[in-house]
Amino acid sequence: MPEVHPNLWSNCLESLARELPEQQFNTWIKPLTAHADDPAGQLTLAVANRFKLDWVRAQYANRIARVLEQIHGEPVHLELVLAPRETPSSTGFRPPLAVAESAPEPAPASAAPVPPAPTRVASPTAMPRNRLNSALSFDTLVEGSANRMARAAALHVASAPGQLYNPLFIYGGVGLGKTHLMHAVGNRLLADHPDARVLYIHAEQFVSDVVKAYQRKTFDEFKERYHSLDLLLIDDVQFFANKDRTQEEFFNAFEALLAKKSHIVMTSDTYPKGLTDIHERLVSRFDSGLTVAIEPPELEMRVAILINKAQAEGSTMPEEVAFFVAKNVRSNVRELEGALRKILAYSRFNQREISIQLAREALRDLLSIQNRQISVESIQKTVADYYKIKVADMYSKKRPASIARPRQIAMYLAKELTQKSLPEIGELFGGRDHTTVLHAVRKIAGERQQLTELNQQLHLLEQTLKG
Structure with missing residues (x-):
């Protein structure tokens, strides 16, 4: 050879x-x-x-x-x-206020594993209120292919704070479990290190804190609070857009936390380079650790979520009912939970066992809205507009990639968002055979798992179609 x-x-x-x-x-x-x-x-x-x-x-x-x-x-x-392991420069949390004058490079991803518990003793007044929801843990998070990578990365962060994937940037659409994962990291870290300084906060609250610090001239207290954390969990950083002073203060906090080997976990509705009106130097910091996506949950994952959450509410949801609901509520976990609450309330109020018929009655309004709003024709028009082709190209026999690709995406969305059968979808795409539709659905579904850009496009199209 x-x-x-x-x-x-x-x-x-x-x-x-x-x-x-x-x-x-x-x-x-x-x-x-x-x-x-x-x-x-x-x-x-x-x-x-x-x-x-x-x-x-x-x-x-x-x-x-x-x-x-x-x-x-x-x-x-x-x-x-x-790769060969390197000797880490730090083996645990540093004292909270010992911030270095200049930020050293973050520890390599291959650095040492779990750091020992912090030895300092924090007084109750020194500990910020962490705002964590103790019910949101790794144990209560349903795992599936849609969130497996993000969950694995979050577990690594919780077990080795300041060492692996710093910062961890999790992105995806609304209601997919980003916030749940952040709370799970904070709760796991506190379980292992009860005196660690942890804070979960929404980006809008950080903006509010910056404004208050300006108004009250209390920036020393502001910096002491944020720069002394061991773990900062900050939700929806896209809200920093166009807020220059907030971005400046977050950049300073970011640098101070990395300098003392503290960990930062952030969420957003898009990946770092997709953020708009955020300073480039801040975007580069967001992108310097590990960026992972959470996808909309697949059918099997939606079924598992419904069954598990029903059990947590003290009820039993038959599998066939869970499949019925999961096939009709596709967008995110939050909507699934809303549908489940309606079904459980309807069952208790009417003193009837949970069945497909009961679920159909309980979700009548939701199903009616879906059936009224999403049609194959509206999918074809929306996809054609997005990819800048003619709607007529959806039915034509033309096969250049610039037309065939959007056509396959429209077929995939038709299968996902409507109750039409494969032959019915094929008929609406110029009389194509159902095997052609099946090939398109499988191809786009497979690529969606691999290609972040395609998944983002599909998510945007789904949100547009659902209004």
């Missing part, structure tokens, strides 16, 4: 950068390092830590091997290994 050319990996990187969305490439592929002394026909890539190694192996190894083979001309044996 011929030797691997020294430039093989750099050429592979260039190819993968063209294939993958920028966010995926920068997070998972770009940080990989190739060994220079591999045997003939082999390429070894070093990965920073076990979590990233498992994820790259599962999600990208086959694609990397395919690109290597295309460039090399024959198969290349790909090895993924852990």
